[in-house]
Amino acid sequence: MSMIxxxxxRGFLKGVVSTGAFVLSVKVLPxxxxxxxxxxxxxxxQAFNRAVLHPDLFLAVDTDGTAYIIAHRSEMGTTSRTSLPxxxxxxxxxxxxxxxxxQAIGDERYGSQDTDGSHSVREFFESMRVAGATGRLMxxxxxxxxxxxxxxxxxxxxHAVVHNKSNRRADYGQLVTGASKxxxxxxxxxxxxxxxxxxxxxxGMPSYDIAxxxxxxxxxxxxxxxxxxxxxxxxxPPVLGGKVKSYDDKAPLQVxxxxxxxxIDPFTPPHEYQPLGGVAVLADNTWAAFQGRKKLNVSWDNxxxxxxxxxxxxxxLQQTARQPGKVAREIGNVDTEFGKGGKVVExxxxxxxxxxxxxxxPVALADYRDGQVFVWASTQNPxxxxxxxxxxxxxxKEKVICRVPxxxxxxxxxxxxxxxxxxxxxxxxxxxxxxxxxxxxxxxQFDYFHSVAAMYMKAALGENGxxxxxxxxxxxxxxxxxxxxxxxxxxxxxxxxxxxxxPFDLPNLRVENxxxxxxxxxxxxxxVANIYHAFGVQSFANELAHAANQDSVEYLLALIGPDRVLPxxxxxxxxxxxxxxxxFDTARLRRVTEIAAEKAGWGKRKLGKGYGMGIAAxxxxxxxxxxxxxAEVTSDGDVRIHEVNxxxxxxxxxxxxxxxxxxxxxAVFGTSLAMFSEITxxxxxxxxxxxxxxxxxxxxQAPRRTNIHIVESSAPPAGVGExxxxxxxxxxxxxxxxxxxxxxxELPISKTNLSA
Amino acid sequence: MIRLKVNGADRTYDGDPDMPLLWYLRDELGxxxxxxxxxxxxxxxxxxxxxxxxxxxxxxxxSTASGKNVTTIEAIATRGLHPVQSxxxxxxxxxxxxxxxxxxxxxxxxxxxxxxxxxxxxxxxMSGNICRCGTYQRIxxxxxxxxxxxx
Ligand code: FES
Ligand code: FES
Numbered sequence: 049m050s051m052i053x054x055x056x057x058r059g060f061l062k063g064v065v066s067t068g069a070f071v072l073s074v075k076v077l078p079x080x081x082x083x084x085x086x087x088x089x090x091x092x093x094q095a096f097n098r099a100v101l102h103p104d105l106f107l108a109v110d111t112d113g114t115a116y117i118i119a120h121r122s123e124m125g126t127t128s129r130t131s132l133p134x135x136x137x138x139x140x141x142x143x144x145x146x147x148x149x150x151q152a153i154g155d156e157r158y159g160s161q162d163t164d165g166s167h168s169v170r171e172f173f174e175s176m177r178v179a180g181a182t183g184r185l186m187x188x189x190x191x192x193x194x195x196x197x198x199x200x201x202x203x204x205x206x207h208a209v210v211h212n213k214s215n216r217r218a219d220y221g222q223l224v225t226g227a228s229k230x231x232x233x234x235x236x237x238x239x240x241x242x243x244x245x246x247x248x249x250x251x252g253m254p255s256y257d258i259a260x261x262x263x264x265x266x267x268x269x270x271x272x273x274x275x276x277x278x279x280x281x282x283x284x285p286p287v288l289g290g291k292v293k294s295y296d297d298k299a300p301l302q303v304x305x306x307x308x309x310x311x312i313d314p315f316t317p318p319h320e321y322q323p324l325g326g327v328a329v330l331a332d333n334t335w336a337a338f339q340g341r342k343k344l345n346v347s348w349d350n351x352x353x354x355x356x357x358x359x360x361x362x363x364x365l366q367q368t369a370r371q372p373g374k375v376a377r378e379i380g381n382v383d384t385e386f387g388k389g390g391k392v393v394e395x396x397x398x399x400x401x402x403x404x405x406x407x408x409x410p411v412a413l414a415d416y417r418d419g420q421v422f423v424w425a426s427t428q429n430p431x432x433x434x435x436x437x438x439x440x441x442x443x444x445k446e447k448v449i450c451r452v453p454x455x456x457x458x459x460x461x462x463x464x465x466x467x468x469x470x471x472x473x474x475x476x477x478x479x480x481x482x483x484x485x486x487x488x489x490x491x492x493q494f495d496y497f498h499s500v501a502a503m504y505m506k507a508a509l510g511e512n513g514x515x516x517x518x519x520x521x522x523x524x525x526x527x528x529x530x531x532x533x534x535x536x537x538x539x540x541x542x543x544x545x546x547x548x549x550x551p552f553d554l555p556n557l558r559v560e561n562x563x564x565x566x567x568x569x570x571x572x573x574x575x576v577a578n579i580y581h582a583f584g585v586q587s588f589a590n591e592l593a594h595a596a597n598q599d600s601v602e603y604l605l606a607l608i609g610p611d612r613v614l615p616x617x618x619x620x621x622x623x624x625x626x627x628x629x630x631x632f633d634t635a636r637l638r639r640v641t642e643i644a645a646e647k648a649g650w651g652k653r654k655l656g657k658g659y660g661m662g663i664a665a666x667x668x669x670x671x672x673x674x675x676x677x678x679a680e681v682t683s684d685g686d687v688r689i690h691e692v693n694x695x696x697x698x699x700x701x702x703x704x705x706x707x708x709x710x711x712x713x714x715a716v717f718g719t720s721l722a723m724f725s726e727i728t729x730x731x732x733x734x735x736x737x738x739x740x741x742x743x744x745x746x747x748x749q750a751p752r753r754t755n756i757h758i759v760e761s762s763a764p765p766a767g768v769g770e771x772x773x774x775x776x777x778x779x780x781x782x783x784x785x786x787x788x789x790x791x792x793x794e795l796p797i798s799k800t801n802l803s804a
Numbered sequence: 805m806i807r808l809k810v811n812g813a814d815r816t817y818d819g820d821p822d823m824p825l826l827w828y829l830r831d832e833l834g835x836x837x838x839x840x841x842x843x844x845x846x847x848x849x850x851x852x853x854x855x856x857x858x859x860x861x862x863x864x865x866x867s868t869a870s871g872k873n874v875t876t877i878e879a880i881a882t883r884g885l886h887p888v889q890s891x892x893x894x895x896x897x898x899x900x901x902x903x904x905x906x907x908x909x910x911x912x913x914x915x916x917x918x919x920x921x922x923x924x925x926x927x928x929x930m931s932g933n934i935c936r937c938g939t940y941q942r943i944x945x946x947x948x949x950x951x952x953x954x955x
Contacts, residue, residue, distance in 0.1 A: 261904055264838070407849060
């Protein structure tokens with residue numbers, strides 16, 4: 049839903065474009081949702097002047113022809129900030145070299161700015177195209193009027209309107225005055241480009257910020273600065289829900305540069321995005337704040353979550369998974385089939401908590417003054433920053449002005465703005481701008497962790513070795529526990545991530561979910577529940593192939609079964625997308641499976657001793673992916689990942705090199721969580737603190753070679769940031785089985801002794 | 805009073821001599837291209853050159869840096885782009901980019917000491933630098949491209 053207005057004469061974008069520029073406002077929400085904005089008042093503070101103050105602006109062309117396009121979603125490495133404006137530029141027929149991108153502030157009139165769930169392009173592809181095409185038509189119209197020729201005889205050619213008959217040509221810059229006086233054309237009048245006419249869509253562009261990044265000039269959340277600001281470091285309760293009993297408020301002040309020691313209130317359940325509580329040390333520089341913190345000597349009242357110890361919790365989860373649970377999907381009757389006494393295979397799988405560990409830890413700078421809060425946050429969700437700060441410091445949401453610098457990674461962590469709230473609370477208390485910097489130790493220990501999960505799988509095999517019945521259960525403390533204290537069951541959204549939407553051709557199927565209580569904060573993490581669900585389902589599929597003595601790829605293809613669209617009720621909630629537009633089409637899953645196998649040389653390559661290949665195929669975020677991993681296990685039990693071949697069908701792809709890069713990265717991210725990453729708790733305290741304990745893949749451990757094969761498709765665009773992750777771990781585990789005969793039923797793989 | 809050279813300019817510092825060079829560069833000099841990632845010498849995000857050698861600035865105290873010559877990402881190119889930076893752009897290496905200053909500083913040091921590094925050499929020198937986004941394959945390709953360029 050979008051509405052476009054010509055706002056050229058309202059003085060918007062002052063300080064960015066000159067008077068007389070052509071400015072289009074594109075609103076993505078229905079009119080009723082817009083409120084009045086106090087735009088002038090946002091222009092006061094330093095460094096705000098250059099930024100965009102009008103949240104409904106998507107597009108402006110200045111008199112010198114420079115096209116300004118607003119990026120309204122956060123940039124954390126997936127090129128949202130480049131790829132969305134690129135779509136506008138394509139339909140505008142603009143010269144990318146003359147495009148400038150302005151980052152939006154948080155404002156609900158943009159529609160969703162929550163940059164997660166791999167849906168930036170999916171959700172805004174059409175609005176961006178319409179915005180660009182509207183601008184183009186108005187420039188054409190302005191030219192036609194100026195030249196007194198019919199509009200239909202004019203066309204555009206890279207930042208210019210041309211009239212071939214009279215051999216006339218005008219740069220966009222020369223047409224803005226005319227265009228700025230025109231009424232906005234109706235949507236029916238627009239002519240969107242045919243895919244064959246696209247200049248940028250499908251070809252892509254490197255990140256707008258690449259040169260700034262490579263020269264150290266790019267500004268990340270960590271790099272923001274205000275005159276007179278203090279740096280804060282916070283000692284959080286080691287156990288979730290813990291409270292401060294006492295602390296030394298004098299000793300930290302002895303440290304040179306330390307200015308304040310301030311307690312932060314503990315949260316009221318549910319914790320949502322509230323600060324965890326604890327004690328903050330504020331200083332003139334980051335180092336002094338860190339040093340002061342060491343002198344706090346806090347004693348804590350840990351509360352009930354101090355009972356949380358991962359080893360015991362794991363046993364509970366596994367027990368629960370062995371019991372009948374809540375039914376999430378049922379086809380036929382698995383019990384009848386299991387009662388028949390044929391061949392039955394059972395297996396249990398387990399995957400631990402994970403920490404996002406983006407390279408830049410959580411960081412935010414806030415300046416509370418005169419009833420407003422200016423905040424620069426490394427955030428995936430600036431509107432949530434507004435809402436959460438508004439609640440915490442008692443100012444209206446629209447008085448929280450959130451700017452979004454570049455993010456040094458996010459992976460879902462930075463959708464949760466507790467650290468930005470901390471900065472606002474401390475700024476209010478001190479009357480100074482405050483930058484809250486989380487140490488790596490804070491980041492790893494106080495994350496919204498990826499959920500630990502236990503799964504139980506059971507299948508009966510028929511004459512031909514194919515399953516006649518399939519039962520699967522998963523048990524995990526749900527993300528819902530962050531919002532509803534005591535929530536223990538997964539919802540359709542969790543289970544619809546690779547579990548209840550299992551696409552296999554099964555006459556009898558039951559999918560169940562059991563309850564699990566959270567004891568740490570649980571949050572979404574790149575590809576979310578798909579990680580453990582794909583691990584369970586794709587490992588088990590491979591176990592069955594071996595039990596049936598059949599080739600893994602052929603068996604997987606047989607499970608996927610004949611080409612068909614799954615009934616809607618089987619695939620819902622389908623990542624919130626309309627089923628008619630994004631049906632679950634098993635032909636696309638089959639195709640990526642075949643391509644990955646073929647490109648990997650499945651069954652054709654001679655593999656030496658200790659070598660094996662494994663496959664997994666999984667649809668997530670509406671994208672179909674299959675991965676083949678070729679790995680070697682040495683006699684010492686070391687795993688070497690030699691080659692990864694991933695086939696991807698993500699529908700229409702705007703920026704192919706972004707897709708490749710995201711999927712290469714997913715293989716590395718997948719290596720980390722498959723091979724060594726693990727978060728555990730003892731007595732409620734997280735045991736890992738930094739990268740010597742929470743291991744992530746380094747260059748010498750990453751796949752030696754990752755090849756990405758993009759399936760050409762004209763289907764609507766789907767996700768790219770997350771879908772590469774889920775199939776990686778099971779494909780690697782299946783390769784290890786092929787190499788050694790050892791089945792991995794627990795992640796990370798480092799827990800299993802693989803030496804010969 | 806500690807004296808040192810940063811990116812060619814003479815500097816003096818009279819704060820806590822234990823403060824790591826990283827925070828001096830970032831908070832005092834505003835040279836924010838050098839990043840904080842772990843503070844323990846585990847990730848390489850903070851890599852700078854001290855007297856031409858790649859070091860972790862998070863684990864180098866101001867007293868150690870005293871009298872030394874420090875170069876950061878902001879000044880690694882004498883003019884325009886350093887060939888390693890060009891190779892990084894050409895290969896489209898960065899995702900979020902946060903680790904890349906450190907990766908580039910490490911790669912420049914590698915190539916300064918080894919004009920034609922093998923895969924093994926690259927692995928050995930670069931494995932101290934974490935990239936959570938997983939750009940290792942492109943980093944390796946960019947280093948090889950830069951090696952060709954400077955050969
Ligand atoms: S910040 Fe220095 S090595 Fe990580
Ligand atoms: S590019 Fe994001 S951490 Fe390396």
